[in-house]
Amino acid sequence: MKARRRYHFHGPGALYIGVTLLMGLGAVNSQNNLLFFAFGLALGSILVSGFVSGMALMNLEVRRAPTGVGRVGEPMLFVYRVYNTSRWLPAFGLVIEEGDGRRKAPWRQLLPTIQAALVHVPSRQVRHATAIVTPLARGEAELTHVRIWTTFPFGILKKSVTFVQPGQTLIRPALTPTARQLLDQALSGIGSTERVSQRIGRDAEFYGLREYAPGDPLRHIAWRATARTGELVVREAYAAVSADIVIGLSFADAEAPDAPPDESDERAISVAAGMADVACRRGARVLLISPVGHLRVESRTNGTESNAADPIEDALARLALEGNSSLRKPQSVNHEGGSLIVIHSKSIDPSIAPPGALHISADRAVAPVRPVVAPVSS
């Protein structure tokens, strides 16, 4: 649905109109015909600018392509399909942006300004505009309007047309960069309670390159990279695990039971998401549990390794901490079977989990600090 066309007064336009009026005043005062002509030209430019670009805007249809899910801190793509229905009038210099340009929408807490630009949309043609933004926070963004505006030609008047375009986009939490190390340390900390089989082979997911070390199989040498760098480089794959991992998430804080949600909670969520992602990529089945919001989500078992953690990440994206009265209350995180790793947003409280569980304090788990993994014995 298209809203009506609007004209906006902006600085350069005001200056231009002021100068035009001065010219008109000068022309009347001096009866200088060239000044009359220049005044006419300036006035004509204003009229033509408003009329032509306004008309071009009214012929445009904008549709937002379905947005995928985004992730905090990672670039996210918004695509808009712009169709010029006019038979003869092209449109130039268009800016497409989310929102109706007036109110500060709730999604602005999650996403920065979303703007895409299109230089030209020929008549009866479709063009796609893309906006790349980096989400600021996790959550579910409710999009309502798409606005298209232009100051073309001459930048005198800003014209806009707003389209009602409801839509949703989910912003998943950031994946903690140190999740892999944390998981490895956690699994090694579990020790005898878990079997960790590591294998490196062609069918394993590519992880990265590293320098050759004596004993590395020759078939793992990355020859192209070796040629490029001039020294022997080998491919390294993710270690695969064949274990069930249970990730518990606790926001309890005995010292400040009424404290509102803060950054350490978000970091805990990021650590949980990162570990779930890494574990799923290695082939593990992951279960996320948290007393807050009664969260109990399993990883996808019939998907590929790369999207197996999606249900967990989606649940973490939607996890609402604000207004939860029992957020800081120590509650039991318990599950039978699998290796239990409890991530604490605040200080570690071993009493909430059964003996043998592994505890991680997310408060100190962000790079560049070496993560602290504390195996707790009963």
Added chain:
Amino acid sequence: MNSATDRIRRLVYLTIGVGVATYCIAEGDWLLALIALPAWIMAWPVSLGSQGRPLPRGVVLLVILTALAYSVLRVLTDAHDLVIAVSRLLLWLQIAKLYDRWTVRDRGVLVIMSVFLVIGALLTSNSIWLGAALLVYMPLMIWTTLLHELTALREVREPSRKPVRRILSSRRSRVDLLKLSASLGVLSFATAVGIFVLVPRGIGEGFIGDWGGPESMRVSGFNDSVTLGSAGFITESKTPVMDVVLLDASGRNVGSEERPLLLRGAVLDLYRDGRWTRSDDSERRDLAYSFAPGAPVAFDAPSPQVPTFTLDITLRRRPNDYLFTMLRPYSLTLERNARVEIGQRDLQIRAPGGGGGLRYSVRVQLEEAGAPLARPERIFQDGPVHDLAVSLVQDAGFPLDPDDRSPTDVLGAARALVDHLHRNYIYTTQMNAPDAGEDPIEMFLFRTREGHCEYFASALSAMCLSVGIDARVITGYMAVEFDEDSGAYLVRESNAHAWTEVQLDSGQWVSLDASPPDDLATAHEPPRGFAAVIRGFMDGVSRWWINSVVAFNETRRQEMVGEDPLGIERTAQGMLRDALLPRQAGGAPIIVIAMLRGVVAFGATAALGFALVQLAAVWSIVRAKRRERAAELREDPGAVERLQQRGFYNEALVALKRSRLAKPTWRPVKDHAAALTRIDAELAAAVGTIADLYYASRYGRRLLTEDELRHAEGTLSRLRERLAEMREHRRSRTAR
């Protein structure tokens, strides 16, 4: 150097150059052109081209400050030069900015300044060359503006995208833009023509004073005083000044090449120290008349026995306040509102102030009868000039005592003096200065015996006055070049002339030209040959320009659009005119003054109110921010400490800015880091790390640990080192 940005830079550079040239044409100052245009040309190889580097900011600032100081000084010394001073300031600002770094905004500002400069040109001149320059400038400016908008759109909204070679990559895009810009140009032009034709002329003229008319274009050939004794040349410029049509009483064109016309401007009746000026006595006897467009005003009664003629004159340029006419004018019609001062003793006509309205019609009687009485001050009562004049009058057989002379004797005696000058003196346009203490007229008469028209006119007037014949020097133009096709005399700057008027009887004046007629004819001979053909063509175009554009007036407008059938326009005009015409003595119209006062009062009140509202708004914002901050500190005591910890972030931003990689205010730092990936991955990684730590502190609201702070400092050092390496690399590449 072939990206879309480079293309638009070239276009902006070209637009500025054409704008500067247009202004130089308008002002007609070739010295300015000789300095400004090479400065514009040099900007490309020095600063803008692929091998160029911007000048240090200090040098650019120095040029700007010098231009500003010059403009202020110019305005302070001559307030009438306001338009020229501001325009020149704009011109030098643009030239200086060409040698500086350009941002996207700078490009836009440069185009706007160029447009303002051309508006300044319009206020300075209305010559056809300016019109021709505008024909080149306008399409170029429109195209540059449109392309700048599109390029800026890409640069500002999508900074991380790879630079494109052309902003409009497909042929269809270019054709579309070309068609659209042509349509915009045509539509704007049509609107301009419509406004030009439809806006009634003559209403509101001069209501805010002498502003908005062309300021320059002073004609060097004509002067309203004659200063003898200075060395130099008389102008030989062929620039047209006016067109004159001579009609008899029945409206028949009676002009011909055989009938040159003496078009008087200034009447000079006082000689002091080698200089002829108009006496205060004559000045005091000026009367002011108010003219409405097309309404004739008679300021003298014509003699019924003497045939009358009409001079239709179109001043192509307004050299000064003078309206030129033949002796003896008695009625004047202007095609604009004006206040005209007419000398009651010497019939000198002046219309002070304002450009525009350059056409007028004057009715004259070519016979000398009936002019007002005037008695110029006697000079050279003794000495060699007196002796020479006495001997010449005596030799010609005319009485020496003025009381014994009849008008015929006066004319005969004056003609005897003219004959002497014709026979014994040589006409030249090049003059030497007199010796110290030597009177220039005596120098001419007794030593050099050669001079131009001002010397001949001065010598004749001096000799006449020395023997009691009333005489005065007239400066104006001699119309000799008659165009059979248009039926008009074309008067050029080189036709400026000076001659003498002699009073035969009480108030009966006659024009006498003491300059040798043959030499004079040669000096004023119209151009011949191929150059004359070209010049004739240009004069024709110029005439069309003047008649159709510059001198377009209410009469011509009504001819084009017809009479107002419903009388609405006329009623409105009448009401406005009636309201505008009543004036205070010598001042602006009363109602206009009242309106202006009202507008000024309203404007001042509105501005004050606006300023107060703005101040209140700023104050309330500041207060709200303070409250918010205080509340934040209450809730979050660590905020200040966190802020202090984030110094590394500001330092990183400063380092980036110094290396011309500044983060735009609207772009999140993470996005900026992503954009920098295109330039340098290591740099981008460092900025990314700093951004992470900054986000952790600012949005995460937590104190950074010692390790994190150390990491931040280390990253900042790495960032600086990398930037230094990049700068060094850039320098070495430039040097190569």
